[in-house]
Amino acid sequence: MPPAAGNGEPYRSPPSPPSDAAAFEALLADALRQAILDLDSITGIVYLMEDSGEWLRAAMIGGTPPAIFAMPERMALDAPYASSTACRTGTVVVFGEPVVRADDPGLARVVPFPYAVASTPLHANGSRFGALTLIRIPSRAGLMSNEKRRRLRGIGDRLARNLVPLAEHCLPLPNTDNPLLLPVYTSDLRQPSEQTAVWGIPDAPGSSGMTLMYQLHKLSAALNQATETHDVVVAAQSRLMHPYHAQSLILNIVGDGRLWVAGHCGVAPEHLRQVHGSSSDSPTPAADALHGRDPLLFPDRAQLLAAYPDARDDGQRAWAFLPLRSSGNPVGVCCLGFAEERLFEPEEQAVMMMMADLLGQALDRARLSEREHALAESLQRGLLPRILCDLPEMITTARYLPACPTAGVGGDWYDGIMLPDARICLVVGDVEGHSVESSAVMGQLRSAVLAYARENHGPAAILTRTSHLLAELDTELLATCCCVRMDVADGAAEVALAGHPAPLVRRPDGRVDALDVPADVPLGVHSATPYRTYETTLAPGSLLLLYTDGLTPGQSSEALAGVRTLLAAGGQDNERHLEGLADRLIATAPRPPERYDDVALLLARYERATPDAQHRSSRMEIQRHDLQGVRETRRFMRDHLGSWGRDAMTDDLELMASEVVTNALIHADSDVELRLRDYPDHIRLEVRDSDVSPPVPSSLSAAEEENAQAEHGRGLIIVDSLATTWGSSPSGRGKTVWLELSTRDGS
Structure with missing residues (x-):
C-alpha cells in the first residue's frame, strides 16, 4: 500500500512532465x-x-x-x-x-x-x-x-x-x-425560488446565467452610446428595470449634499417630490446605499420597516437600492421597486451589481459631457450680441440654434452694428469645427469685425483685416463670413463674402433671389486675390436673410428651396411679423440628433418710409434688476404715444408694457430693451431680455410641473386679455416678448 501524503491522501508519484x-x-x-x-x-x-x-x-x-x-x-x-x-x-x-x-x-x-x-x-x-x-x-x-x-x-x-x-x-x-x-x-x-423571476429555460444548464449575461451585455452596449443623462435612464429602464420585472425605477444623482431625481418610471408624483432634493445623509435606504459599496435588498415590507421604521409606503412590496460609483466615488443610486414580494437570487444580485457599475460610470460620463457642453454653449451664447441694433428704417431679428450635444458646440455668430451717418453693418459668420476652441476663435473674430466696422472700413476691407488676424492666431481653424453695410437713407448696400453662402433678398414684389456676390476664400486662407465688394440698392420693403450653412445642410437644393419658399410665402400683412418669420425659418433646420451643425440666421427688413407714410419708432433700455425702470417705462409710453397722437391707446399699452417689463426684470438676469413701433393700423411693442425661458400666463406663483422651465407671471394674463395678438420669440441670447394693439376708430 502506498504511503499517505501529509494531508491524509494516498501518495501518488508525480507524472512525467507534460510535453506541450x-x-x-x-x-x-x-x-x-x-x-x-x-x-x-x-x-x-x-x-x-x-x-x-x-x-x-x-x-x-x-x-x-x-x-x-x-x-x-x-x-x-x-x-x-x-x-x-x-x-x-x-x-x-x-x-x-x-x-x-x-x-x-x-x-x-x-x-x-x-x-x-x-x-x-x-x-x-x-x-x-x-x-x-x-x-x-x-x-x-x-x-x-x-x-x-x-x-x-x-x-x-x-x-x-x-x-x-x-x-x-x-x-x-x-x-x-x-x-x-x-x-x-x-x-x-438549481431552480430559482418561486418568488423570483425565472431566468432562461428551466432544466437547461447554463440558460439562466446566459440570459442574465445577455441583459448585461445589452446594457453595456446601450450605455456605450449614451451621451446624456436621459440616455442612461432609458438604458436602465429597458435593460435593468424590465428584465428584472420591476414596477418602478428612480435614478438619483448626488450633488451639493442632496439626491436629485435624474429619471424615473412608474413612480407616483407625490413620492418623487419627497425623494427629489432629499439629503444624501438622511437615514433612508437610498442615502445609505449611496455611501456603501453593496446593494440594500428588501424582499418584503417587513424587512424594510425593520431597518427603516419611518419608510413611507410607495405602493411597492420589495426593493433594491443599488449604489452607483465611478472611479470609486459615489455618483448616485438606482432604486428599483417590485409589486410583489420576492427573493433576490445570488446570481441576480451579482448581475445587479455589475449593471450598477456600468450605470455609475455611464452616468458620470454623461454628466461630465453635459457640463462640458453647457459650458461651451454658455461661452458661445455669451459671445453673441444680447441686443441687435437697428434703426427705424431697418428692423432686425436673429436666431441661433446649437448643434446637438454629440456634435459639440460650434462657432456660428451674427451681429448688427450701428455705424455713423444712419448706416448699419450686418454680419453672419461660421468658424469651422465644434469645440470650445471654435467658440473662442469666434469671439475673437466677432470683436475684430466689430472694431473694423466701427473704424468705417468697407465690407471687403473688414474681411481682409479679419482674415489676416485669423492667420496670425494660434489656431488651424478657418472661418466663413458674410458682411453687409447698408445706408438706410437711400438703400445702398455693399456686400462681401469670405467663402460664405450669399444673402437671400426678398424684393417688394415678392421675388426671392440670392445676391450675386463673389464667394472668395474663407477667412484665414492666404490668397493673392483681394476680397471683392458687390454693390446694390434695396428698395423699401426689401427683406435680407443672412444665414450659416447649418440652416441648409450641404447647401442642398431641397433645403434651400424650402427657405426661399418661406421667404416668398408671406403677404404684406404677415411681413410685419419678422419674429414669426424667423421662427418659421429656424424651424426648417434639422432636429437633434440629426442637427450636426450650429444654425444662425439674421433677418433685416428695410422700411425706409416715404414722406407721407406713418412709420415711427423709439426705444429705451433698463438696467437689470432696476425696478424703478418700470416707472420710466410708463413715462416713455405716455410721452411717445401722446406725441404720435395715440392717446386713446395709451392706458392699455402702458399697463401691458409695465407688466411685461416687470416680468422681465424679475425673471431675467439681464438688461431689458423696450422698442415701440407705430404703424398705420397698429402699435407694436417689443421687450427683449436674456432669459430663454418662455413666458406662460399663470394665476399661480408656483410653476406647474409640466411647465417647470417656463417663466410664469400673472401680468401675462393682462397682456393676453388686452393685446390684439402677442407672443414670444427666442433669439441667440434670450427672447423677445412682443405684443400688438390694433388702432381704434382710426386713431
Missing part, C-alpha cells in the same frame, strides 16, 4: 473541474505567479455565468485578496462567509454580496506557483467546514506537485495574458 501546452492546460482543467464539483462552487480560478514574483495572474477560470465574468484577472501578491493571502501565507483562506446566528445556527445572516471566496496555496518542493480559488454561495452549498477545507487543500497540493516537473524541466508556462475559460455547469440546475 495542451497537456499543461489539461492539468489545470482537471484540478479546477474537480474542485468546483467536489465543493459545489460557482466558479474556480487558477492563479499562477508571474516571473517577477510580485503578481498573480488568472491562467484558467472555470464555472458558470455570471460569476465567471466578475473575477479579477490580476492581483498583487501583497493585495488583501483571498488568493494572494493564501499564496503568501501558505494556508487555506476563506473570505466573505456569513456569520452563523447563535439563536438559529441552521440559517445564515443575509449578507449584501452573495458570494464567499475560499483559496488554497499551490506550494510544492519549496516553490510557490500561485493559488487555487473557489467562489461559493454559502446559502446553497453550506459553509466551508474543516473537512471541506482539507479537501480543497488536497486538490491544490496535487496540482502543485504536478506543476513541479514543469518547473524542473524549465518548460514555458502558457500565455496567461488572457485566461482560459472552462465551462462547468452545476449550479444552473
Whole structure:
C-alpha cells in the first residue's frame, strides 16, 4: 500500500512532465473541474505567479455565468485578496462567509454580496506557483467546514506537485495574458425560488446565467452610446428595470449634499417630490446605499420597516437600492421597486451589481459631457450680441440654434452694428469645427469685425483685416463670413463674402433671389486675390436673410428651396411679423440628433418710409434688476404715444408694457430693451431680455410641473386679455416678448 501524503491522501508519484501546452492546460482543467464539483462552487480560478514574483495572474477560470465574468484577472501578491493571502501565507483562506446566528445556527445572516471566496496555496518542493480559488454561495452549498477545507487543500497540493516537473524541466508556462475559460455547469440546475423571476429555460444548464449575461451585455452596449443623462435612464429602464420585472425605477444623482431625481418610471408624483432634493445623509435606504459599496435588498415590507421604521409606503412590496460609483466615488443610486414580494437570487444580485457599475460610470460620463457642453454653449451664447441694433428704417431679428450635444458646440455668430451717418453693418459668420476652441476663435473674430466696422472700413476691407488676424492666431481653424453695410437713407448696400453662402433678398414684389456676390476664400486662407465688394440698392420693403450653412445642410437644393419658399410665402400683412418669420425659418433646420451643425440666421427688413407714410419708432433700455425702470417705462409710453397722437391707446399699452417689463426684470438676469413701433393700423411693442425661458400666463406663483422651465407671471394674463395678438420669440441670447394693439376708430 502506498504511503499517505501529509494531508491524509494516498501518495501518488508525480507524472512525467507534460510535453506541450495542451497537456499543461489539461492539468489545470482537471484540478479546477474537480474542485468546483467536489465543493459545489460557482466558479474556480487558477492563479499562477508571474516571473517577477510580485503578481498573480488568472491562467484558467472555470464555472458558470455570471460569476465567471466578475473575477479579477490580476492581483498583487501583497493585495488583501483571498488568493494572494493564501499564496503568501501558505494556508487555506476563506473570505466573505456569513456569520452563523447563535439563536438559529441552521440559517445564515443575509449578507449584501452573495458570494464567499475560499483559496488554497499551490506550494510544492519549496516553490510557490500561485493559488487555487473557489467562489461559493454559502446559502446553497453550506459553509466551508474543516473537512471541506482539507479537501480543497488536497486538490491544490496535487496540482502543485504536478506543476513541479514543469518547473524542473524549465518548460514555458502558457500565455496567461488572457485566461482560459472552462465551462462547468452545476449550479444552473438549481431552480430559482418561486418568488423570483425565472431566468432562461428551466432544466437547461447554463440558460439562466446566459440570459442574465445577455441583459448585461445589452446594457453595456446601450450605455456605450449614451451621451446624456436621459440616455442612461432609458438604458436602465429597458435593460435593468424590465428584465428584472420591476414596477418602478428612480435614478438619483448626488450633488451639493442632496439626491436629485435624474429619471424615473412608474413612480407616483407625490413620492418623487419627497425623494427629489432629499439629503444624501438622511437615514433612508437610498442615502445609505449611496455611501456603501453593496446593494440594500428588501424582499418584503417587513424587512424594510425593520431597518427603516419611518419608510413611507410607495405602493411597492420589495426593493433594491443599488449604489452607483465611478472611479470609486459615489455618483448616485438606482432604486428599483417590485409589486410583489420576492427573493433576490445570488446570481441576480451579482448581475445587479455589475449593471450598477456600468450605470455609475455611464452616468458620470454623461454628466461630465453635459457640463462640458453647457459650458461651451454658455461661452458661445455669451459671445453673441444680447441686443441687435437697428434703426427705424431697418428692423432686425436673429436666431441661433446649437448643434446637438454629440456634435459639440460650434462657432456660428451674427451681429448688427450701428455705424455713423444712419448706416448699419450686418454680419453672419461660421468658424469651422465644434469645440470650445471654435467658440473662442469666434469671439475673437466677432470683436475684430466689430472694431473694423466701427473704424468705417468697407465690407471687403473688414474681411481682409479679419482674415489676416485669423492667420496670425494660434489656431488651424478657418472661418466663413458674410458682411453687409447698408445706408438706410437711400438703400445702398455693399456686400462681401469670405467663402460664405450669399444673402437671400426678398424684393417688394415678392421675388426671392440670392445676391450675386463673389464667394472668395474663407477667412484665414492666404490668397493673392483681394476680397471683392458687390454693390446694390434695396428698395423699401426689401427683406435680407443672412444665414450659416447649418440652416441648409450641404447647401442642398431641397433645403434651400424650402427657405426661399418661406421667404416668398408671406403677404404684406404677415411681413410685419419678422419674429414669426424667423421662427418659421429656424424651424426648417434639422432636429437633434440629426442637427450636426450650429444654425444662425439674421433677418433685416428695410422700411425706409416715404414722406407721407406713418412709420415711427423709439426705444429705451433698463438696467437689470432696476425696478424703478418700470416707472420710466410708463413715462416713455405716455410721452411717445401722446406725441404720435395715440392717446386713446395709451392706458392699455402702458399697463401691458409695465407688466411685461416687470416680468422681465424679475425673471431675467439681464438688461431689458423696450422698442415701440407705430404703424398705420397698429402699435407694436417689443421687450427683449436674456432669459430663454418662455413666458406662460399663470394665476399661480408656483410653476406647474409640466411647465417647470417656463417663466410664469400673472401680468401675462393682462397682456393676453388686452393685446390684439402677442407672443414670444427666442433669439441667440434670450427672447423677445412682443405684443400688438390694433388702432381704434382710426386713431
